[in-house]
Amino acid sequence: xxxxxxxxxxxxxxxxxxxxxxxxxxxxxxxxxxxxxxxxxxxxxxxxxxxxxxxxxxxxxxxxxxxxxxxxxxxxxxxxxxxxxxxxxxxxxxxxxxxxxxxxxxxxxxxxxxxxx
Numbered sequence: 001x002x003x004x005x006x007x008x009x010x011x012x013x014x015x016x017x018x019x020x021x022x023x024x025x026x027x028x029x030x031x032x033x034x035x036x037x038x039x040x041x042x043x044x045x046x047x048x049x050x051x052x053x054x055x056x057x058x059x060x061x062x063x064x065x066x067x068x069x070x071x072x073x074x075x076x077x078x079x080x081x082x083x084x085x086x087x088x089x090x091x092x093x094x095x096x097x098x099x100x101x102x103x104x105x106x107x108x109x110x111x112x113x114x115x116x117x
Contacts, residue, residue, distance in 0.1 A: 002034070002115075002116060002117060003034050003035070003036060003065065003091075003092050003117045004034055004035050004036065004117060005029075005035075005036040005037075005094075005117055006035065006036065006037045009029075009036055009037060009038060009039055010105070011102075012039055013025075013027065013039060013068050013094070013096060013105075014096055014100045014101070014102070014104070014105070015100075016039075016070075017070035017096045017100045018099075018100040020070065021070070021072050021098065021100070022072045023051075023072065024051035024069055024070050024071070024072060025051065025069060025070040025096075026051040026052075026067065026068070026069040026070075027039045027040060027041050027042070027067070027068050027069070028040035028041075028042065028062075028064045028066070028067055028068075028089070028090070029064065029065045029066045029067060029068055029090065029092065029094070030062065030063060030064060030065060031063070031065050032063065036065055036066075036092070036117070039068070040062060040064065051069055051070075064089060064090050065090050065091065065092055066086075066089065066090030066091055066092035066093045066094070066110075067085060067086070067089050067090060067093045067094070068093070068094040068095075068096065069082075069094075069095060069096070070095070070096045070097070070098075070100070071095055071096070071097045071098065072098050073097065073098055074097050074098050074099070074104075075097060076095040076096070076097040076104070076105060076106040077095075077106075078093075078095060078108055078112045082095070082112070083111075083112045086108060086109075086110045086111070086112055087110055087111070090110070091109065091110055092107060092108075092109065092115070092117060093107065093108045093109075093110070094106070094107050094108075094117075095108070
């Protein structure tokens with residue numbers, strides 16, 4: 001069964017990305033079963049080119065479905081660094097791109113293949 005994301009979570013991520021612009025935003029996607037229903041914010045370092053999330057701050061027992069981060073350009077294609085992160089954390093990964101509107105995001109599997117959610 002394909003994953004779903006709550007509209008509230010997606011809108012919150014788009015707003016956070018817009019607020020962080022021109023720096024990148026990064027968070028984890030949490031939920032249960034086939035529904036992504038929370039953003040998990042951990043300490044991270046961010047600039048216009050990269051963002052590093054501190055996974056060592058993840059609470060014990062937290063179920064991570066994947067990651068979400070922004071690109072401060074209109075390009076939502078994963079970079080080589082994105083693909084490394086995708087392979088390490090979860091099964092679904094979302095990139096939100098500038099201008100952070102309702103349709104300015106794409107979703108990928110852990111290998112970087114586009115998927116629908």
